[in-house]
Amino acid sequence: MFDKMEVRSVSFDTSFLLQDKITIDKVIKMLARDNILCFITSTVVSELEQLRVWGRISKSDYKRALKRWKQSHATVIDFKNRLFSDAFGKSCIRSMEKHHGVKPVDISNDCNILVTALKNGVDLFLSEDFHFTSKITKEVIDEVKHIACSEFHQMCDSRLYSIDAYTFLRAYNQGKVDLKIIQTHMKTIKKAGKRL
Numbered sequence: 001m002f003d004k005m006e007v008r009s010v011s012f013d014t015s016f017l018l019q020d021k022i023t024i025d026k027v028i029k030m031l032a033r034d035n036i037l038c039f040i041t042s043t044v045v046s047e048l049e050q051l052r053v054w055g056r057i058s059k060s061d062y063k064r065a066l067k068r069w070k071q072s073h074a075t076v077i078d079f080k081n082r083l084f085s086d087a088f089g090k091s092c093i094r095s096m097e098k099h100h101g102v103k104p105v106d107i108s109n110d111c112n113i114l115v116t117a118l119k120n121g122v123d124l125f126l127s128e129d130f131h132f133t134s135k136i137t138k139e140v141i142d143e144v145k146h147i148a149c150s151e152f153h154q155m156c157d158s159r160l161y162s163i164d165a166y167t168f169l170r171a172y173n174q175g176k177v178d179l180k181i182i183q184t185h186m187k188t189i190k191k192a193g194k195r196l
Helices: 014-018 022-033 042-053 059-072 082-100 108-119 135-148 165-171 179-185
Strands: 004-006 009-012 037-041 075-077 124-126 161-163 176-178
Touching: 009 014, 009 059, 009 108, 014 042, 014 059, 022 059, 022 165, 037 042, 037 108, 042 059, 042 075, 042 108, 082 108, 082 135, 108 124, 108 135, 124 165, 135 161, 161 165, 161 179, 165 176, 165 179, 176 179
Parallel strands: 009 037, 009 124, 037 075, 124 161
Antiparallel strands: 004 176
16 A cells, blocks of 8 residues: 555535634645645535524634635535435445444435545545544445445545544645555544544
């Protein structure tokens, strides 16, 4: 396995856009400076709108998320083929249930986001939610990739890693990430919050 991976594209989780952390703004500036392609899934866009409408986030939180979105020049992506999207989403849900032990209703959006990122060939998924950045979720990503590979060949070569801003800042240098650093910072944490 190669120690360094070129970062061609990244996608953002809702938590990454919303959290009030200076490290996230540093990451956004680095991505913009190095002209790394940035994406947001339609599920993340929907989550942001729902959180705003339901009053679960403040206006300043929402404005911060939109500002980061704009600064990164992120494009909205989706998985247009509903048949395959649903099939791969169900595989992801089964895998998440098996590895994380959570109910399908609690991971539906998570799986939509992961499957869309995989389908669109994203290299890094940036999230501040521990369940996305755990070693367990990397197993889920690898299982879904394996299942989807026969139908979408571009998914065979996907090397999607889900990391937080802290890990990105330590692993990233001039358009590449150090995979050893990423592996070191991944924790074995279940979605329910239990460390193994």
